[in-house]
Amino acid sequence: MRQTILAVLSLSTLAVLLTGCGGDMVLLNNKGPVGQGQSSLMMTAIYLMLLVVIPSIVMALWFGWKYRASNKDADYKPTWAHSTAIEIVVWGIPVIIIGILAWLTWWGSHKYDPYRPLESDKAPLTIQVIAEQFKWIFIYPEQNIATVNEVRFPEQTPVSFKITSNFTMNSFFIPQLGGQIYAMAGMQTHLHLLADEPGVFRGISANYSGYGFSQMRFKAHSVTDAEFAQWVEAVKSGQGNTVVVDENGTTAIQKGTLDQAELATLKDGNRSKHQIDALVARAKTPEEKKAAEEMKPYPTEPHAVTYYSSVEPKLFESVINHYMSNYHGADHSASAEHATDAHTNDEHATASAEE
Template sequence: MRQTFLAVLSLSAMAALLTGCGGDMVLLNSKGPVAEGQSNLMMIAIYLMLLVVIPSVIMALWFGWKYRASNKDAEYKPTWAHSTTIEIIVWGIPVIIIGILAWLTWWGSHKYDPYRPLESDKAPLTVQVIAEQFKWVFIYPEQNIATVNELRFPEKTPLSLRITSNFTMNSFFIPALSGQIYAMAGMQTHLNMLADETGVFRGFSSNYSGYGFSQMHFKAHSVTEAQFANWVESVKTGNGISVNPEAIQKGILDQTEFATLRDGNRSTHQIEAMIANAETPEEKAAAEALTPYPTKPHPVTYYSSVEPKLFESVINKYMSNYHGADHSAPAAGHANAAHENVEHATASGEE
């Protein structure tokens, strides 16, 4: 009896944690139209399924009580085999619910397609997102600035994200504003979102990508248009710390600086194991030369300018065999052509 009680208590606690009771209920407290629509679809689906689950649970308990061995008044029909009414109910209601869920899935998939631009009287803000090794790099091509592990944008303004990866596949996710979308090397995915109000929202990678995966999170700041313009101007003039004193201000984000963002080769435990298992002095020296992954997230960093087409170069270097051409170090003409091909492929995906 005690073990049964503990098992039920453990399952109840786990269910409370999974549903967000007493914790972060961000999926049910969305701050943007996309996340709100997805949350509503999720709740509608749950309510529809409860139309089957709740009556089934109630009837299971009721049948067990009514037809218990001690109830001598229960109706006994040993030759009963079929009821058309029951067949219609147990098959008809689920079929109707599944049909409604299928329509909602089709409608929601088109309505909240991450590639679909949001309707607004304001022009969208374009941000290029690069999933670097256990950190996020955000490039603002129109403002010619960049950040690491911080995303800022004005409220009630559509945000158009262009997302890729400079190492393994990752997943970009700001639960309060939109669903997740993958970041893949050599490819470009799109995500459109909007914040209805100002605030700071949690962003992270929702796809396990290695030992330093737990450090791959950032803050998304929704601010007023005046605050955003002031922040952009501060970063461009090398004074971004006036807005965020905890940030690090740097100059240009070029290929040389971008390469320094790739920090760490192995986890500390992996390096120690490699040193211990080295069979030759050369292997041991090579293992000792490795640097461990950081145990804390990369600090927020601002860049006052960005090398032109840095985002496109990250995509192109993973397309060295694209149409038989070498894009690992493209000339200007080849880089532009490759960029046009990437944009064309993306546009075709949107259509």
């Protein structure tokens, strides 16, 4: 009995330490309506399940104590086989709880659908997200600017994230604001979030994607409308690094245009360092050894925060089309114009016939 108590206490202590006692339990410290709603659903489900778990644990301990070998006063019924009351309790209560959980799941999956726009008096801010090789790229199509490993948006303003990948499948996640959504090459997913107040929130990748996976983290800044407008103007004028300084006194890197050529430079290496060393060691010819030695290793630190004062038009769409078939990747502007002209001519012809 003593060993059992010590084991339970040890596991409980370990669980507290793993959840970050004294730290920031981000999933339960939400700063937006989506995150708050999802946390509320999670806690409601836990409470409902505890209605079965706690009584089961209590009864298991009580039965073991009551019917122990040394208790000679316990009822002994070797022919007992059935109790309708017990059957109703052990089956009825779980069925009711499962029914409630099913309804909550259906309601919550529609209420907090990541594709569902958030209700607000303010117009949403669109941000295009590209999961690059071990870094995150954020494009603001309406402001014509871009950032790397940092995203800023006004408080109390819905943010419409359009997400894709220029590498392997990944997962975009700002825990304090809402759930994660996958980023996949050749596809576009959506996520709508909103921050209730100014603050800095941790953004991560929730899907393992290789040796540089641990570097895929960023900061999401919720700022006032005035601060956001000031930041946008500073980045557009090439002075974004003069208005933002982090807690370590480090400023962002300010660059010019984010285009296809610049995007190609954001690729992070070919292999991890130990993989490159292994290729060099196994090389059988001078050419193989030279090729291995020229490989660029994956980074061991996150990419520095970088601002771009302008963005090549439709850069986000070109990343998606790059992984699609020739039909999707081709330029159909001419055929689209031809189809529009043909449709217009048909309308004129129809109108003339009616006259």
